[in-house]
Amino acid sequence: MDEEPERAKRWEGGYERTWEVLKEDESGSLKATVEDILFQAKRKRVFEGHGQVRLGMMRHLFVIIDSSRSMEDQDLKPNRLTSTLKLMEFFVEEYFDQNPISQIGIITTKNKRAEKLTDLAGNPKKHLAALKKVVDSTCVGEPSLYNSLNCVALPSGTEIKEILVIFSSLTTCDPANIYELIKTLNALKIRVSVIGLSAEVRVCTILTRETGGSYNVILDESHFKELLMLHVKPPPASSSSECSLIRMGFPQHVIASMSDQDAKPSFSMSHLDSTGEPGLTLGGYYCPQCRAKYTELPVECKVCGLTLVSAPHLARSFHHLFPLEAFQETPLEEYEGERFCEACQGELKDKSVFTCLACKKVFCVECDLFIHDTLHCCPGCMQTDRTS
């Protein structure tokens, strides 16, 4: 038998007040509040109309995940670690979806050490695989904020500008004065943001204030997700960073079939340093400068250092520069006109309707979210454009 006490049973967990958010309405029913909560959850999305602000489009983000003892806490289900990793997977996917030419790296910290899970890379698959592996690891000891920040900041020369810390513990075990490190980070113009899982910790407040990041503490799981998603959007670039032109290569995808006699299977350059699955492939992307072969994009060429992207990638990050304007929200009672959503053609039933300011078409909540999160353009406007 497994000797480890399994704390998964519901009745063994701590005392909770799950009813706290619920309130009765005048008739004593809970329905109204439940609906309201759902509606709020749908609507909770920050429209930060940051107009004409320069955004750092090529992001290099390091995520530090606390995996110390406190991550075993069960206030997120089933525990903090699992929940965090699940959300992180989602975050990584979303991150690359929204920032195709950016890179990410993951670090975990526990037992007073920091461990680099994945290096900076632009390939979501690798990160996802690494994240999946962490789920089974145990959470022990104290985290070390200093070590993990140092781990990122030390190999300078790389253009890391952002760090996101997911911090669950209330303590950190540091080998040296962390305030010195904060100064260094500030000098390197690294933005550190923290998402706290338990409470506001003073050192994090200082860390984020000094480096210009944001500090948030989660209320519950959905709030956690929301806070993570805030980091998907590229942050406004600091005005001091100079504009620079970046050389990019757009490699052609060469497809070779087995029948082709000339084609020889070859290794991808990205397998040079990775130990996993060195496969021979036939086709791939060839760097226009040095003809090195890669199987996936975007990537930085290992040989000549050229950033290799595909045109659709660039196009996808375009919408950050010209975000679709928020639709006007009006209560359903005040809205006069046909009660059909322009997009899904369904009946408008929710409390509010949303009107595009340009084409005056009306949408329901679901479609509004879909348009702003995924489509990034108004179907109504597109239609009118075409007809005119």
Place this chain on the structure above:
Amino acid sequence: FRLNIDGLLVCFPYDYIYPEQYSYMLELKRTLDAKGHGVLEMPSGTGKTISLLSLIVAYQKAYPLEVTKLIYCSRTVPEIEKVVEELKKLMDYYTKQTEAKNDFLALALSSRKNLCIHPEVSSLRFGKEVDGKCHSLTASYIRAQHHCNPSQPVCQFYEEFDAVGRQVLIPPGIYNLNDLKDFGRRKGWCPYFLARSSILHANIVVYSYNYLLDPKIADLVSKELAKKSVVVFDEAHNIDNVCIDSMSVNITRRTLDRCQTNVETLQNTISRIKETDAAKLQEEYRRLVEGLTEANVARETDMYLSNPVLPDEILQEAVPGSIRTAEHFVGFMKRFLEYLKARLRIHHVVQESTPQFLKDIYEKVCIDRKPLRFCAERLRSLLRTLEIADIADFSAITLISHFATLVSTYNKGFTIIIEPFEDRTPTIANPVLHFSCMDPSIAIKPVFGRFQSVIITSGTLSPLDIYPRILDFRPVTVASFTMTLARTCLCPLIVGRGNDQVAMTSKFETREDFAVIRNYGNLLLEMSAIVPDGIVAFFTSYIYMENIVASWYEQGILENIQRNKLIFIETQDAAETSMALMLNKNKISCKRLFISFSFQPPVHHYGRAVIVFGVPYVYTQSRILKARLEYLRDQFQIRENDFLTFDAMRHAAQCVGRAIRGKTDYGLMIFADKRYARADKRGKLPRWIQEHLTDGSLNLTIDETVQLGKHFLRQMAQPFRQEDQLGLSLLTLEQLQSEDMLQKIAQIAQQL
């Protein structure tokens, strides 16, 4: 900006104002108008000091004849500095507004230790040493000797001040202690004496309680202060204890031994002087025959603050013949001393009233009441005549003489308790004579009697009605203000049970119970896992803390806590003074937990939670306390239990009040004792805490507490900006003037 408070134009140096500040100023204005006394309670961190200052300064400017002086009494030097700092801001604002030159003089006064600039003297570490050394350089006869014998050292700063500085008024401005020192250095004047002479014509004086309440010091410093002054006692929740302490005398065998040496020195000096300069003693004798008429005239013309140690009767009479000559007086003191020694040589506890004591002393050594009464005055005169430089050496005999005067003057309000040993160590003989004052009104009476308005204010004064009763005065306003909050930033919780449902209480019968101690440990452990940064834990007494911590150590709880926080245990001695002083040396010792962020010593940590373990009742077995309780019952009709609860609750309120410093701060307040849930305890907490104590937060288990705490801490960690406060708990001038806001403000103050 400028506000109109009930017809008075008040300059307020900040852009925003809290509604309760406005309300506070309204009440204050009313008190000043009525020329009466007031008791005002307003939560800490809501800007009491600036409200007080800006209103009173405006009042002084508007009606310079009605209120001539503000005397602001605070408790510690840092607090004094803080007040002066606020005052500077206010005055800067005034000059900016009116562009007229500031004609206000405000200064802080502290002991010689904090003000001395003499290179040798100021390097001494203890206040007493500095005083003694200073005295040996500045006493009048030393200076006279210096005249004929220049090798006699004097303080050149004092000389300079005496020669030039006395006539010159210090230019108007705001002086804190350092400013005074700088000014003194520049001019070469002694800052201490400069400050002391300047307080007579200063508009605002900031100093410590003792300068007004301690009869010995008040007589020197404050007796010439104008009658039309406003006196403010800030942080006055312990004022009754300060009063009592200033009038009480403790005599141990060491005091008596030192006194013995003093008497011998006196005797030697007298015989020496007799040979050399008999005329001097003759002169003194003549003066004593004439009596203290001079002082009497002064008092009748209402020049001075009356001194409780110098009772009215003796002013009318001459010093009695039996102690008029120096030798006789020394002999008299000797006899008195021997009597006290004999009294200390007992093996059982004696408690008696002052008349009993006087009767006994008359029977045993034939000392009458009358000469005793003159003891303090006579000694002073003698020391002056004998030209003894180092006053500090004579503190023992001065103490005894004060005791003699007090014991013969007051029939009521004092008790004498002689204990042959301490209760804790019954085998070690350590006899102490406690001459303890039980009536705080004796010391403060002259203050209420003399000054036009006396304001008693603090963050925690509840229940308000008890202060006027024990201090024996009639206030015109008694009000408590709540804190308007944009978010509920304080979370008081009463934990009554452990997870095993065993009641948690520090009640005497169960405090040693294993389960209670374990539950207390569990509570702290669980809290240390969820509260960020610091936790401050208070115990009911130092001994209790020692017991608990020892047993936590055995149970391994301490080790577990250490995984989450660094532990810091405060000791009884005054190394950790700031905290200990604020909480009064009385009974509460504290234990602070720090979080281990970096291994540097934490510079400044916010305590996010305060836990009070048990109800901090004072040690009820103490005889002094028992006597006081009896007295309160007989004289003021305050039941013992009421007073004890009141005292315990004000301590508890003080402790938890440390959790928040201002409106943007937040903190958990955890009362770990089921007795707090009772209405009689809960009802005595300040209103601003009571308001947030809902039925759902009474008698919780540890689990429930942790859950509520976690929830609260997460809620509070959400971003909070100043804009969120605006209009609710922070007002601009326009918002303040709106009609419904004024209505809301009217509800903030709760009159009694």
